[in-house]
Amino acid sequence: MGLKGVQLINNSQMKTGTDVNVVGISFGYHDSSCCIIQNGKLVAAAEEERFTRNKHEFSIPQQAFLYCLQEAGISISDIDYLAYYENPSKKLARQIWMGLLPNTSTHRIQALANRLKDPNQYLREIREKLGYTGDIEFIDHHLSHAASSYYFSGFDDAAVMTIDSVGEWATMTYGYGNGNNLSIEEEVNFPDSIGLLYSAVTGYLGFDVNDGEYKVMGLAPYGKPKYVDKIYKLIESSPNGQFRLNMEYFSFLTDDRMYSNNLSELFGQPPRVPESELLDFHKDLAKSLQVVVEEILLQKVNYIHDKFPSDNLCMAGGVALNCVANGRILREGPFKRLFIQPAAGDAGGALGAAAVAYLKLNRAQSIKPMENAYLGPSFTSDYIHKVLESTSINYLDFRNDQDQLLQEVTCNLMEGKVVGWFQGRMEFGPRALGSRSIIADPRDSGMRDLINALVKKRESFRPFAPSVLESKSKEHFDIDHASPYMLETCQVISDLDLPAITHVDHSARIQTVNSKTNPKYTALLERFFERTGCPILLNTSFNMRGEPIVCTPLDAIKCFVKSKLDVLVLEDFVIFQEDVPEIWEYFINRTEDEQKVSVNNLVYTLL
Template identity: 35%
Template structure:
């Protein structure tokens, strides 16, 4: 790419550029990046780390220990035995998209009965008391083919569903059974993580950590009941997107041995950083071992690469490393940027060539040894009693890490679209929006920086009144254009969590499920108890029916003034009007579309759906006031995206 952009460059210059690139490439093992993304942004000085996903290089489950700026990998499970791939296999079998529809299976589970748990345990998975497990690969085809399951798998259920076809009761029962098995494994693995790490804090990452129902069971079982843990923290971008954060933090803390910044030292560190901005930092030595892999070996065979990681990721050795200085010219950086945009993200190892490994925990092949590591807790002292809530001291900034747009940028976009808008100060905005929501209308809410991760957290959200008995159906069918069974999440003011939900623990990233408070719920009639499957959907179960799932649970997002003051103020205003400190919150998009980012994205989605009102920064737009031709222009927005 560099040669194409700059044909006038000599062979020597091109070769020098290539060497610069190779000298500045660093490689983290996949699960190390997940561990780092979970531990380093967490509020804990020490924690047990559990990573659960489909597959990294070889690891599918990793238990580690984190202390200050160190991570030690303790045990692993290896491919093809994977909880993430087991869940994906059932996702595929139930007619949903792999690596996308797993959360639908989780949402579908409460509609069914776990009738197939014994079949799953007897034929598909061998579970051990410590949480380790092995899959019976006779029933799966993902190691050699393009399908997740085979005919032998289907012979257990005789219920494979085609995508977008009708959901039958048996599909719901299969989903319920899978969820029970998944939760059982997750809880057992957390017990083992707590025992091996010696910590009363737990952090989670990997795609399976997005199973917020399982996370809620961990909280209830191991923090509230058994009291073997004090705290849990889950990386909000637990999927592979979060590995970007993990790679950066692993390089900074493990490779460069930089300390984690504690809240009380923040001002001091910022002052020190500002005084060092003009100082040069030395370029990393080529023989660095921990975390890195020599770039020349990046295209070696899978077996060789595994051995290479084993060698290169051994004990931390050599001098303390410093951050690399910027050694690229503007032209060189441009070449890298263009190349990165064109890189094919679908290039993945050929699984048909990966040998099946034995099950059970392995000693890690890429252990990060920590010289002088003590298994005592860090500076914090944890007593045995569970805390009422987790202090907001993590470094994810509420997971609002995306782009933001100024009022001038918003206005320029709206003017270019000939949109009709009003501009107000925020006091007026929160009042008008809260009043609109209290009237049962649906609002698109675009404020500040986008969320990083799969959950809308009040920056790019579609909002509604949780008291409305038809809001779930309206949002699913007329705005999101998605399956009617899918539940919505409540955003609740932090101080009111325990008043409305059976949970006295904050959940800022919508990653814990807990029951709605019993006194807020309505008992089922005899006739309602006799209903099955989707028939249960329209039952009014609580004072906040639009966010109460059919098992009386809710996927909670606690909203905090210090991380999202505008969203907090809006819910506070709605609380004053309605007496309910809760809003319905779902991601600002239609099915298959990524969450909106820019003002144009938000306006297009607003006009292409049946939302009533749009709020972008200090601007309010009403649907009925918009040019009629815009409704026709954006009408087909739902057809522009592949179904998820």
């Protein structure tokens, strides 16, 4: 495919002023998002799903775009460049190739025909729906992924590895960054894809493709690696950077299903019916898949270190959200430091696209490291007060006494209450990091089952993550560095009994918290520690199954009522479930009943 990288534009094209605003967007497939880099700093980023309330929103990020402009304090005319996270022409070439394959489904052919009617649809949508008339840059998908990690890592140099299902043609890339220079030196190309392998088995196990992969990862510790040899029949890895899928077991090239009937024959079991009982077979298959993926990724990490012997590794792409594999890569691999873009999936591609475009305009400048993931909207206490005053909901007001607020929340946590915690700017990426979180006492043996069954309404096998004071993390978890984004797992070594956050294999996907990045959440953890001797809280995302994480105070109130949480903390206000009028539950349930039922994807979005 040739070498790709950041190609700097001519001096005559370079921006000469001091204020430079570059917008990055991703949309068209899943996880639409928008961000803005202002004078080298990432000042705002948000996923469109948080505004539309449609999980994995794919449409153009109109509301996220408006938010980013507002947060940056600029108008649309102040944008110097807009960057889109992939190359539509190259993607269309791959789609045409797929459409010409024998036995391609009628649905696929029709979808392709619709695309061919409007090959410039992304450019047109940007112009029409965002109202933007300036310069637009299309950045290759995996370069966007690579840039989203490397340029925001703070490393002076790093090997860079990206892994997902598919971009234009690439599914995995190996590159190197040094200073402002970033290049992709090698690719693995479609249809060979670790991401599509994982998605195919995800679908076979009865979970939604492009959504349930993390469920397979959570299910794996309950099983035994009985089928590793058979998984290796699906994928053959070479000693270098390449590997190949055995397409005999996959049908995503021509059909609207990820796997072929040969997969069922290989394992001697029919595909699992969604929501049906999980048998030992399903658990063992999940474990086997996870083991193989970890082994291959470790092999490729050693390969890229041989090519680019840096101490630092940067990763992005949807597979980089596999926190179990990430933990092994850091513990067993050759790199001393690892940075993974917190929004490693397609949403984060907007960041990388914006970074590449920014550096094209500003050769002498650099991108400032990502300080935290709190890049979304926030709401003042005065605004929230006005909302609450209009709802007829009773509340406690702690606007003038944060110490008393922390005391109130801590007491409720100690009493076994489940708390919705809504504070500050919303997180960017799939993890709740103490801004839009549901929190609880991790020492409560019944807490995990309670939240899974009554609040999150999700599978009982799925673990919850702990938030821990960074200064106390080494005392309770086998980790020697900060982990602020919940992107790796480690073993629980605490003397405390922590059943609510300890997985069946004694692991946990931790978030370390400090006062620099999240002072209020840190203060709550410190208060809980003072009262209990436990510097840890259970932390899960503030949403119910099938819904995006809450964005606004009204979103939080709706989720609070539906989920039957005990307590809701909206900035400086505390609400108890019993103080919510019954009319709210009627209103929310009626609205929910009238919503259209979404159809789960049966195949990864390849077209």
